[in-house]
Amino acid sequence: MKKLILSTVVLSVALFSTNLSIATKIADESSVVVNHDDEKTDTFKVYGNCGMCEKTIEGALKDVKGIDKAEWNQETKMMEVVYHTHDISLDEIKKKIAEVGYDTKAFRATEKVYNGLPGCCQYERPEVK
Ligand SMILES: [Cu+2]
Structure with missing residues (x-):
């Protein structure tokens, strides 16, 4: 009987430490999910003319998952985008603008x-090569 009690104690200690390591593991994983290291800023030329173009170009990227900022400059024709590479690629962004x-x-x-238009x-x- 004494032996049985002892093994129960050992077992619960073992279970407790297992639970503890599972908890630690889960915490580690969730910190990976909530990481913002994938934020990137890119600047590139988008052909266009006026303020209406600006609305259309920027509108194409509005409410798109992964895009934090999209601004086109009418004077320089340069587009600045801040986006998350886990959600969207630069090519996908440019395709949306072409659409x-x-x-x-x-x-x-x-x-x-x-x-x-x-x-x-x-x-x-721009000329087609
Ligand atoms: Cu325009």
Whole structure:
């Protein structure tokens, strides 16, 4: 009987320490999920003309998961995006811009979407190589 009690004590100590290590492991994993190390800022040229272009270009990235900031400068034609690489890639961002009619060096909008832009927004397109 004495032997049985002793082994029960050993068992509970073993169980307790196992639970403890599981708890530590879970805490470690959740800290990996909540990491913001993937935030990146990129600047690139987007062809366009006016303030209406600005609304359309920036609008294409509004409420898109992973994008914290998207600003296009009408004077310089430069786009600045702050985004999370775990959620979206730079190519995906440029594709979204092309989908609303605007060219970047990497992705060209289709003729159909470009032709659908208001007259004032039909910017001079970069040459196709
Ligand atoms: Cu415009």
